[in-house]
Each structure stands twice: as C-alpha cells, then as structure tokens.
Amino acid sequence: MSRRNPFDDIDRLFDRLNRQFEEASQMFEGEQGGPFGGFAVDVEETDEEFVVTVDLPGFEKEDVDVRVQDQTLAISAEHTEESEAEGEEEGQYIRRERSSRSFSRRLNLPEPIDEDDVAATMKNGVLTVTLGKREESGGHTIEVQ
Helix, strand or coil: CCCCCHHHHHHHHHHHHHHHHHHHHHHHHCCCCCHHHCCCEEEEECCCEEEEEEECCCCCHHHEEEEEECCEEEEEEEEEEEEECCCCECCECCCEEEEEEEEEEEEECCCCEEEEEEEEEEECCEEEEEEEECCCCCCCCCCCC
16 A cells, blocks of 8 residues: 655645636736736837826826826826616616726836926827926036135
C-alpha cells in the first residue's frame, strides 16, 4: 500500500488558489482591460506643452472635473444613470435600475505647468487636456563682492 504524499495536497491547494485569484483579477479588470475597469490615459510631450488624452466612454463633459496644481493633473469623472420600467406608478416600483460609474486619476508631470495655459475638451467620450509648460526663469546672477 502506497502512502499519500502531503505535498501533492499542498500543490493542488496552491493550483486552486491561483485559479481563483486569476478569475477574481479578470472580474475586477472589467471590459476596459485596466485594473478595476480603468480607462486608457496617454501623455504626450512637446517642447511647449503636455497633451493628456483619456478615453472616458459613456461620460459627458458635465461629468468630468479637471484640476491642476504645481506639476500634478487630477482628473475625476462620475456618472449615474437611472432606468425606470414603463407604466411605473409613483411609489410602486415594478423595476428600477441605477448604475454609477466613477473614474479618478492623478498624473505627476515632469515639469511645472503654467496654470493659466490649460485647456480641456471632451468629444465623443475622449477627454483632451493641453497643459502649457511654465517657462523657468533662469534666475538672476548675483555678483559676489
């Protein structure tokens, strides 16, 4: 009679845990493919400015908040939808559905931003933020006496 190897049981346990973690992570990734349904963000740099493009499908410009402070760009969006069944009477729900989605992202940029030279546009679910770079003053030379 052969003895059971306890390490085989441990290997099976780890295999099962790995499968469960993979399934859970796929569930949290959502349709957008990023962590927890995150949205794609592109940052392009030119000599004069940064251009940040964010895919926000299903959001309207009224849902989006863009803020700049020092070298940080903060973008947040929140959208809530309600759906009601036909013939719904006041106070008696046959069916009522609500969905809420939110997005929040902070980006630290490598150079200071001119807060007076920032523009944001939203078209077809794509947010584009243009941030002018702040010109660094070379300072001034102090003569040593």
